[in-house]
Amino acid sequence: MSADTSQEQGPSGAGNNFLRNLIAEQIATGEHAGPVVTRFPPEPNGYLHIGHAASICLNFGLAEHFNGACRLRFDDTNPDAEDQEYIDSIQADIQWLGFEWEGDVRYTSQYFAALYDYALYLIDAGLAYVDELSPEQIREYRGTLTEAGTNSPYRDRDPAESRAMFEAMACGEYAEGTASLRAKIDMASGNINLRDPVIYRIRNKAHHQTGDTWCVYPSYDFAHGQSDAIEGVTHSICTLEFEDHRPLYNWLIEQLPVPAQPVQYEFARVNLNYTVTSKRKLRRLVDEGIVDGWDDPRMPTIAGIRRRGYTPASIRAFCDMVGVSRSGGTVDTAVLEHAVRDDLNPSAPRAMCVMDPLKVVITNWDEDRVETLTASGHPDRDDLPERKLPLTREVYIEKADFREAANKKYKRLVLGKKVRLRNAYVIEAHDVVKNAAGEVVEVHCTYDPDTLGDNPADGVKPKGVIHWVSASHGKQALVRVYDRLFSVENPAREADLLDGLNPLSLEMYAGCWIEPGLADVAPETRVQFERTGYFVADRYDHAPGAPVFNRVVALRDTWAKIEQRGA
RNA sequence: UGGGGUGUCGCCAAGCGGUAUGGCAACGGGUUUUGAUCCCGUCAUGCGCAGGUUCGAUCCCUGCCACCCCAGCCA
Numbered sequence: 001m002s003a004d005t006s007q008e009q010g011p012s013g014a015g016n017n018f019l020r021n022l023i024a025e026q027i028a029t030g031e032h033a034g035p036v037v038t039r040f041p042p043e044p045n046g047y048l049h050i051g052h053a054a055s056i057c058l059n060f061g062l063a064e065h066f067n068g069a070c071r072l073r074f075d076d077t078n079p080d081a082e083d084q085e086y087i088d089s090i091q092a093d094i095q096w097l098g099f100e101w102e103g104d105v106r107y108t109s110q111y112f113a114a115l116y117d118y119a120l121y122l123i124d125a126g127l128a129y130v131d132e133l134s135p136e137q138i139r140e141y142r143g144t145l146t147e148a149g150t151n152s153p154y155r156d157r158d159p160a161e162s163r164a165m166f167e168a169m170a171c172g173e174y175a176e177g178t179a180s181l182r183a184k185i186d187m188a189s190g191n192i193n194l195r196d197p198v199i200y201r202i203r204n205k206a207h208h209q210t211g212d213t214w215c216v217y218p219s220y221d222f223a224h225g226q227s228d229a230i231e232g233v234t235h236s237i238c239t240l241e242f243e244d245h246r247p248l249y250n251w252l253i254e255q256l257p258v259p260a261q262p263v264q265y266e267f268a269r270v271n272l273n274y275t276v277t278s279k280r281k282l283r284r285l286v287d288e289g290i291v292d293g294w295d296d297p298r299m300p301t302i303a304g305i306r307r308r309g310y311t312p313a314s315i316r317a318f319c320d321m322v323g324v325s326r327s328g329g330t331v332d333t334a335v336l337e338h339a340v341r342d343d344l345n346p347s348a349p350r351a352m353c354v355m356d357p358l359k360v361v362i363t364n365w366d367e368d369r370v371e372t373l374t375a376s377g378h379p380d381r382d383d384l385p386e387r388k389l390p391l392t393r394e395v396y397i398e399k400a401d402f403r404e405a406a407n408k409k410y411k412r413l414v415l416g417k418k419v420r421l422r423n424a425y426v427i428e429a430h431d432v433v434k435n436a437a438g439e440v441v442e443v444h445c446t447y448d449p450d451t452l453g454d455n456p457a458d459g460v461k462p463k464g465v466i467h468w469v470s471a472s473h474g475k476q477a478l479v480r481v482y483d484r485l486f487s488v489e490n491p492a493r494e495a496d497l498l499d500g501l502n503p504l505s506l507e508m509y510a511g512c513w514i515e516p517g518l519a520d521v522a523p524e525t526r527v528q529f530e531r532t533g534y535f536v537a538d539r540y541d542h543a544p545g546a547p548v549f550n551r552v553v554a555l556r557d558t559w560a561k562i563e564q565r566g567a
Numbered sequence: 568u569g570g571g572g573u574g575u576c577g578c579c580a581a582g583c584g585g586u587a588u589g590g591c592a593a594c595g596g597g598u599u600u601u602g603a604u605c606c607c608g609u610c611a612u613g614c615g616c617a618g619g620u621u622c623g624a625u626c627c628c629u630g631c632c633a634c635c636c637c638a639g640c641c642a
Contacts, residue, residue, distance in 0.1 A: 016581080043642050078641060135640055142638055146569045149638090180640045190570035192638050201640035220642045244571055244637050268573085268635095279642095321590055323580045325573095328635065332578045335591050345604060352601095380604075411602065420600055453600085465600045530601045559602040 017324035019058070019265055023066060023235065036068030037234045040094070040101070041075045041108075041224070044086035044208075046279035047294040047301040048093045050315070050336075054270040057319040059237055060099040071231065072101035076109045077223045079207040087208075089294070093302035098312045108218075108227050109209040115218045116170065118226055118256050119181060119200055123162045127255055128199065129155055130165040131182045138180070141187070142195050148188035149195045155184060169202055172215040176202045181216070185251065193248045197221055225249040229258035236262045239269040240328060268328040270319075272336065274484040275300045276491050284497065291485070297550050298485040298505050308482060309526055309536030309552030310336075314343040333484065337553045344526060344534045344552065349377045349384050352422060352467040353529040353549075354513045355479055357396035359471060360413075362427060364446045365393040370473065373452070375423035387517055391424050394471035396513045401466040402443055404432060409562060411464035413443070418456065419464040422530060426451035426462050467530050469513040477519070477547040479509040479535065512549075520544040531555065 026032035038059040042048065048056075063070035072094060076082050091105065122128035131154045133141060143149030157165075166181055168174065181200035189195055199222035206212050228236045236249075243266050253261055271277060277300055285291045285299070295303035305315065318339040322331050371391045377384030401412040401419075413419040418428045425447040433442035448456055455461045483505050491500035518527065521544075525537045533554040542548040 041642095045642080075642070081641075131640095138640075139638075144569085144638060147638095148569085177640065182640095192570075194570095195638085198640045203640085217640095219640075224642090238642095240572070241636055242642085246571090266572090270579095273578085321579075323590090325580065327573050327580090329573095329579060332591065335579070338591060341603090350601075379599085379601075409602095422600060424600090426600095455600095462600085464602085467601075528601085528603085531603070532601090533603095555601075555603050557602075562602080 017058070017267075018326070019235070019237065019267065019324060020062060020065060022265070023062065027066070032234065034234070036063060036066040037232055038063045038068065038070045038237060039073050039106075039228070039231065039233050040070060041073045041238075042090050043075045043078070043081070044083060044090060045078070045081035046086060046283055047089050047299075047303055049277045049279075049282065049302065050272060050300045050305065050318075051270045051277040052093075053097060053302060053315050054319050054322065054324070055237070055239070056094060056097060056099060057316055058267065058324055060101075062235065062237075063102075068234075069102035070099075071103060071106055071233075073106035073108060073227065073231070075220065075224065075227075076107055076207070076209060077217055077220060079203055079205050079217065082208055084208055089303060093306075096306060096312055097302065097315060106227075106231065107209050108223050109207060111223070111227050111230055112210060112214055112218070114230060115223055115226055116214075116216070118258075119166065119218070119222070120163060121256060122183065122199075123159055123166060123181070125255065126159050126184070128162070128181055128183050129157045129159075130162040130169070130179050131155070131196075131198075132179050135177055138198070142192065143187070145192070151187050152182070152196065155182075155196070166200070166216070169200075170214065170216045172204060174202055174215075176204055178202070183222075183248075183252070185248075191244055191247055193221070193245050194251070197248060221245055221248050222252065225253050225262060225264070226256065226258055228262035229253060229256075229260045232260050233262045234260075236264045238264060238266055240266045240326065241269075242266060266326065267324050268326050270322055271328070271330040272300060272333055273330050273489045274333055274486050274491070276486075276497065278492065281492065281497055285485075288498075290498065290501065297480070297482050307539050307550065309524075309534065309550055310340050311343050311347075311526070314340040317343060330490070340534065340553050341556070344528065346380065348526050348528040348534055350375075350379065350530050351387070351518050351527045352389075352469055352515050353477065353479065353518070353532065353535070354396040354398055354467065354469045354474075355481075355509045355532065356399045357469075357511065357513055358399040358402055358440065359442045360395050360397050360427070360468070361442060361444050362393050362395070362447050363430070363444050367393055369393065370470075373424055387515065389423055389515055390470045390473040391421075392470045392472050395421070395468040396471055396474065397421075397443075397466055397468045402429070402440065404440065412466055413445075413464070415443075418448075418460075418462040419466055420451070420462045421447075422465050422467045424452065424468070425449065426456055467532075469515055471513075473516055474513040475516055475519040475547065477512045477514045477549060478541075479512045479549045479551065480538075481507045481509060481551045483507075514547065514549075519547050521547075526552065528555075 040059045060070045141150045180198045182196045185194045187195045200216045297308035373389045375387045404415045406414045415429045420426045427445040427447045431444035432440045485505045486500040487502035488500035494500040523542045534552040535549040538548045
């Protein structure tokens with residue numbers, strides 16, 4: 001792959017971003033020599049979401065572009081929150097997105113011994129000390145945003161004593177919260193991260209990777225940069241909120257005898273409207289049963305988006321369209337939706353599904369007659385298999401596709417008017433049957449036998465085309481129609497997150513009729529139900545003979561707009 | 568009366584001294600047995616505001632304003 005950034009741009013200059021330009025310049029000027037090494041460093045305390053996808057595309061994309069390497073490193077420094085379930089899901093999500101990390105999976109925990117030695121080094125150098133202030137006291141001593149902090153009375157403890165104490169802490173001789181190791185920097189710094197940050201704390205708890213080996217665990221700040229250095233990461237990319245940590249990151253790299261000098265760069269995280277991308281909030285939705293789990297199709301998690309039916313390519317395209325910058329913003333979900341439609345339109349086979357059925361009886365069609373029509377699998381492709389569509393006397397159409405009377409803007413079936421059954425004949429409605437409540441429950445039509453592939457003899461081409469499924473030969477399916485989980489643009493701003501929930505985020509259609517060929521597709525098969533939207537056979541709930549489809553996204557709907565304006 | 572950032576069309580994002588670029592959305596129109604797709608067209612005399620430097624500034628300087636992040640022994 002070429003490192004020429006003027007090449008390989010997709011729409012909107014996809015792939016080109018300030019970091020790519022920066023690295024290209026570093027290479028051009030010789031400021032950076034050797035391979036570009038990045039890493040994706042998730043903490044295994046939750047599922048990956050769409051924001052992580054941006055980071056994954058960035059880190060892996062940069063490595064690929066510069067012929068370097070990107071590794072996966074679990075940033076597992078806090079045994080309290082982490083779990084193997086997340087380690088597994090994160091790996092599966094990255095692979096599903098289509099990225100491959102170099103070498104084995106790494107864990108920050110595999111460097112605990114080295115990190116411990118670095119801590120000792122800092123202590124011996126008089127640059128770290130064991131503090132016996134309680135967490136509350138540490139907070140008080142830290143000062144405020146506008147007032148300098150106060151030195152801990154333990155700040156000038158003799159290094160030898162700190163070393164002995166730290167070693168004892170590591171052996172489990174101290175209770176949690178009774179002591180911590182702090183870097184000795186500057187309690188008066190305007191940057192609070194430099195006010196003697198805690199770099200090691202006691203956790204008398206088993207770690208998912210290291211078991212009971214350790215009773216002290218390094219903080220993010222102490223572990224991250226040093227792990228980067230150990231691994232030879234050259235460009236350590238993180239989000240904007242870590243900007244304030246960069247001076248600390250650099251301070252540690254400078255003070256410690258690390259084998260390399262990684263540099264931290266920050267970019268703005270991606271926010272999407274009508275949803276939340278905070279692990280804490282997502283976890284709440286899961287824990288309180290608001291959704292069906294981390295992979296509920298309404299969740300902005302990679303697993304949820306996957307189950308919703310989005311493709312890896314569409315998510316990568318989305319990340320390219322959104323770009324990478326340092327100015328935080330909120331992207332419209334319409335961009336995500338555009339990305340899937342754009343990917344699915346050329347690839348998804350077409351099919352018909354009636355979701356809200358209304359029976360149509362073709363009165364001039366013999367009771368037992370079954371005509372098997374063929375339909376193209378895709379309007380623009382002849383390489384996809386053709387479909388067999390049995391047409392019978394009784395078929396179902398959508399309730400919304402029939403009106404007893406309507407104005408000219410309504411291009412569907414109207415009493416006394418003609419419409420084409422998609423891939424079949426033109427029919428004309430003559431009569432309706434109503435129930436006691438006055439609702440139309442049946443429409444009687446006649447078909448024109450000369451209209452298969454032709455316009456009616458009178459030369460008047462019906463304006464509308466509607467989809468249908470044979471009442472006797474169609475199959476039933478459960479279709480779930482998903483909508484945004486929140487009805488407000490920024491749910492995080494609500495007094496309570498749940499206040500912004502969209503009550504109609506999931507609608508179940510139990511009595512749908514699908515064309516017969518669709519009942520036995522494999523899970524995760526994506527199709528377009530013509531005139532309706534893109535759908536996917538559910539990854540878990542769909543089974544041959546018991547079809548369950550999720551709506552990925554609706555088709556663009558110009559009619560809905562016209563209708564809203566009052567048709 | 569702390570520190571660090573960011574401000575270019577409704578939303579993202581390029582441009583980084585030579586007279587505003589792309590995507591999404593929106594709005595017109597054409598093709599169409601999906602009111603889909605596709606195609607064509609419209610959409611910032613202005614780049615947070617005010618000054619200054621310059622032949623010329625979104626890009627440089629100064630001063631304001633707005634918004635975001637930071638006071639976990641979370642990451």
